Structure formats: structure tokens, C-alpha cells
């Protein structure tokens with residue numbers, strides 16, 4: 483099969499390697515779409531992965547084409563998204579089904595081979611079976627959307643709350659949309675990039691370009707002095723966290739969603755504000771995948787109900803062969819949101835030919 487193999491930092495190649503075999507309790511998933519995360523970009527070009535060589539990619543969707551021992555046959559031919567975290571399922575956190583807090587987890591595309599390949603062997607536990615009418619290019623946003631759903635859940639957003647989202651990327655877009663779906667009274671996005679600011683205006687009530695309007699002043703004006711009840715920091719920078727504190731009011735909950743690419747430093751005055759206003763900063767990791775109504779089932783229903791339109795989010799689609807161009811999109815200045823590798827979809831099994839009666 484074809485796969486993108488990361489051998490070392492910035493050393494990534496399209497290779498022909500053996501197809502994985504589904505083990506006990508696993509299926510072979512023929513990948514149909516695989517999203518590129520900004521964390522993949524950093525893993526490939528800046529930080530490297532935990533283990534190399536590695537096939538990156540943790541946002542993938544495909545069709546079950548083979549089953550391993552002990553797997554129900556009815557899964558064959560089903561299309562599924564994949565919860566990318568493989569929890570130990572033995573620790574206290576796992577017993578409480580808080581798999582994202584498992585300390586002994588494995589992970590597709592960062593610790594074990596992931597979805598930038600034609601096939602992946604996936605445990606049945608990690609399969610999120612999709613509604614038949616949902617295409618792979620729609621379902622590919624399930625993973626980032628589930629993380630954003632988790633962020634909104636952790637923030638304790640109440641009906642009518644004022645939500646501020648810092649950032650204009652995929653996570654910011656999805657978080658703004660989901661906050662609105664879950665009843666935010668007003669969603670204000672704060673960003674920089676002019677193209678993205680325009681795009682994200684569809685997902686919220688107000689967009690503030692921080693280059694033009696000071697975020698604190700803007701939120702003060704737009705909320706008539708109320709300020710934010712919840713803030714989602716979807717960038718992971720000192721500046722973004724500073725904005726988050728600046729737009730906060732009393733006991734505002736800030737959810738840290740963005741992954742930092744440097745030390746996060748805030749000024750003394752903002753730190754004083756954090757104390758005086760009893761502001762809560764809470765980290766976020768991955769998505770909820772408990773057996774009840776979890777973040778994945780929620781976002782699938784949002785897509786099915788038309789509340790999230792994946793076509794607004796997936797802006798660039800490439801075959802695996804054009805990986806340099808695809809990854810280059812994440813580096814470039816050109817306007818984009820989600821960049822996705824798309825693979826030819828599985829051929830539907832041909833109906834059996836009528837018996838030849840001679």
C-alpha cells in the first residue's frame with residue numbers, strides 16, 4: 483500500500499509498504515479521507531514524532547474491508563471515523579471512561595502508524611460507525627469537531643452566555659459554531675488574518691480584527707460592558723492567552739484549546755486581573771468517548787442536522803501523491819482551513835452475477 487512515512491524531522495516520503503494485518507479485535511480500514519492537523523505539520527517539520535519511522539495522521543475516515551479474529555462480520559463494508567486515542571482501558575481514568583485522561587495511551591499518527599496511508603488496522607473499540615448518507619469528506623471533520631465539542635462542554639457554557647473565541651483556524655471555527663449550537667447568546671471571534679476573519683464571520687455573531695480594534699475594547703463595546711462568560715483560546719500563544727484574559731469578566735472560564743509552540747508568558751497586569759476577577763483557566767485534551775452521548779455522537783448529529791456544514795471547513799483536497807503541496811498549504815499564506823488527503827473510495831461490492839443456466 484501507499485503510505486507517507488516520516489523517517490526523521492522534515493524527512494517524509496511516499497513509500498510502498500506492506501498492508502497491515504488486522505489482529506484480534508481489529509478491522510482493516512481502507513482510508514478514504516485523512517485530515518491534516520496543524521499538529522501534524524509541527525510533528526513533521528519541527529518537533530518530530532515519539533517514534534520514527536511513523537505514518538502520521540489522526541483524523542481519518544474509511545470503510546471496513548477486512549475483519550480480524552473475533553470481530554462481528556456485519557462491520558464489513560461499514561464506513562467509520564476513528565477515535566484516534568487507544569486507551570489502556572485498565573487505569574482509573576479509563577474505568578471512569580475518561581479515556582482522554584489515560585496516562586498509558588497509544589495514539590494513531592503520533593505514537594503508532596496513522597491515516598496518511600491507504601490502510602490502517604483499527605480496534606473495533608475506536609470505530610465510530612457513520613450514517614450511510616455521510617460522505618468521507620464530510621466525516622473527516624469529526625475528530626477536530628469532537629475536540630471542540632469537548633471544549634464547549636468543559637467550559638460549562640450556559641444558555642445565553644457570551645462566548646469569545648480567540649483564533650480563526652479550523653478549531654476556532656468549529657468551536658464558535660458549536661458554542662452557538664449549544665445556546666451561546668453571542669459569539670465573538672478575535673483574529674488577525676484578514677482572509678480568515680472574513681471566512682469565520684459565518685460561524686459567529688461578530689469578528690474582531692485585533693489589528694484594527696483592541697480586543698478588550700471591542701468586547702467591552704459589543705457586550706455593553708458585560709465581557710465574556712467563557713473564552714476559548716484556540717491558538718496557543720502568549721498573545722492569544724493575553725487576549726483571553728483581557729476580554730474576561732468576573733469568574734470567566736477560559737478553555738485552553740490551542741497547542742503552544744513556545745513558552746506562554748503573560749504580563750503582570752493581566753496576571754493581577756486573573757487574581758482579582760477569579761478567572762479560571764482550564765486545559766483541554768482530546769475528546770470525550772464514553773459509552774453514552776459523547777462528543778463524537780454529538781458532532782455527527784450536528785453534521786446530519788445541517789448545523790455544521792463540512793464543505794465550509796474542508797477547503798483543500800489532495801491525493802496522497804501531492805503531499806508536499808498539501809503540507810505546504812499549512813505553511814503558506816494562502817487562505818485555507820482544513821486540508822485533507824482524499825483516497826479513491828472503496829468500490830461497492832458488485833452484485834453477484836446471475837447464475838448461468840446454460
Ligand SMILES: [Zn+2]
Pocket residue numbers: 519520521540541626
Ligand atoms: Zn488534530
Ligand SMILES: [Zn+2]
Pocket residue numbers: 569570571572573574575576584585586587
Ligand atoms: Zn487508561
